[in-house]
Amino acid sequence: MSTKLQMIVDDPYLEPFAATIYGRQKKTLDVLSKIEHNEGSLEEFANSYKRYGLNRTTQKENGKEVEGWSIREWAPNFKEMYLFGDFNKWDRATAIKLVRDEFGTHSGFIPDENGESRIKHLSKIKVFGITYSGERLDRIPTYHRYCVLNPKTSSMEAVVYNPEHPYIPTSPKPKIPKALKIYESHVGICTPEKKIASYDEFRERIVPYCKKVGYNTIQLMAIMEHPYYASFGYQVTNFFAASSRFGTPDALKHLIDECHKEGIIVLLDIVHSHTSANVVDGINMFDGSDGHYLLAGEQGKHPLWGSRLFNYNNYETLRFLLSNVKYYAEEFGFDGFRFDGVTSMIYTHHGVGAHTFDYAHYFSPNANEDALTYLSLVNILVHRKNMNCVTVAEDVSGYAGLCRTFEDGGIGFDYRLAMSCPDLWVEYLKTKKDEEWNVNHIGFVLNNRRWKEKAIAYAECHDQALVGDKTISFWLMDKEMYTGMSCLWQPSLIIDRGIALHKMIRLVTCMLGGEGYLTFMGNEFGHPEWLDFPREGNGDSFHYCRRQYNLVEDHLLRYKFLLAFEREMLHLEDQYPWLNKPNAYISKHNEGDHVLAFQRGAVIGIFNFHYEKSFTGYGIGVKEPGTYKIILNSDSSEFGGYDRITSQEYISQPIECDGLPNQIQIYIPCRVAIVLTKIN
Known part of the structure; x- marks a missing residue:
């Protein structure tokens, strides 16, 4: 390349690593060129979700167009593969045998009979394959779009979703805001009731709430299907299935459509850093091989999470993941993506045991260049006009160029999460008295970020709300919150201090910490309790698995003051924008x-x-x-x-x-x- 990359021009300290940066760019361009040669375009490659899995389609038979279902799965370790289910009374003898091609892709077509689909809406299906060693394995198709948890087995089951009158969105997508003000949300906990809330309840309760408070972006967590509720959605088994525990795919489409109607964009918290180790209902060992979409052996196992890791050097893995992104953007209307676990993706050590990151580390053999190539490709894809999505990276390492465009030499994300912000407040609240707070240090940490790389500032997110940690309000007020939040009597010194500092911490973080702002649901009004999903360790209780919006709706409690401050802060930023301005x-x-x-x-x-x-x-x-x-x-x-x-x-x-x-x-x-x- 004859012209120096702009990223290196802007930061001369990158000059010693220019060869590595150019080499990584070339690797991405080589893979992109291969995809375009084989598939016609990157977009067509990402359209593979329309051809893989179970899809309604037409096919020529005897010179006539016939409607029916197509099924396609890549499973090279299967010598034979079959589709069966409710439609054939689960009879393996009459299961539909799929045709295997030279690349290990198995496909078939199930024509309608007498104008009616043989595979009915809400019926169940499976595939089974026979390996070259003769082993027979039952599986859920990897691209399947709707799965339901069987409470007896605690495993997901593939259900066909094909309603006669599907939901059709009516609202156009809003423009991406100049500065994101994100409400990080989990659908299931959006109610004070001790239950799993629904997409409909979120649409009716939280969307108008966000509009009123002033958030212009909602980030939805735990949407990709996961059998274990307590995993917070981070142990995904079925990547193309929007979680059925909250309702139907149409209900999710309706929720997103309502957001668009209110001018709110919606981000998907997408998990492409790893997958659940489940075999029966996940993609792990789908065709009986240890690799398939994943890395084989020990390098394919996350050392801390107990999950499996993707092989980003695999052509079909790229197809699967890029299709997954385009599917959620096109089929549901998501406006962007928050990529989880980017640090784990881009380093071979997955961030485990690495406490110091610098330029030499970013551009060393510790980096996973295959993952960097995938992330570059996905950002190239979603930033093209036909998708026009926004992307946010969760990376604790501060990788240089993560949020510079690919053309400038970067990976292409729009924002990174400013993870040093919550770390600052946790350290201060845990270890320092008020008189030890250092305003120079506070200002430096919040204002310190890479030039031309935008960040999402936040004082706390879902991580600080989980049981075992504490929210800012809990650090400040602890048990006093249970007895001292009434407006009917004078607040204690602890409550008085807590309310005052809660407001200051959020405001200084919002004003100094980045080019966008995020809060986890409930934290804006100082939610008094941590978040603990029902599990064996707590007797499967829902007591802490909810957000108590009833507290802020009670005008006799002081939570209303914290919400009023957050609302005024966000509305003020609308009037006097500072998030999209240069550093303070x-x-x-x-x-x-x-x-x-x-x-x-x-x-x-x-x-x-x-x-x-x-x-x-x-x-x-x-x-x-x-x-x-x-x-x-x-x-x-x-x-x-x-x-x-x-x-x-x-x-x-x-x-x-x-x-x-x-x-x-x-x-x-x-x-x-x-x-x-x-x-x-």
């Missing part, structure tokens, strides 16, 4: 006073983290002369504060302060944050 300029980080001040876009954030000192006539440097107005005040009574700030406007003076030419003098009480903007 931090003008003040006074360690003795515990005061942090910065400007980002048109807003100035001032945070007094001091545990007891309030400041009168406190000087804050500003760039431009003029009048500055408070547009958000965490001490307002509508947010559970004390209305200690009476002045709303401040006129600057031409006095140098904080290295800036002008100064405003403010009153800033302890544990209070304010946001200002220049009005003239």
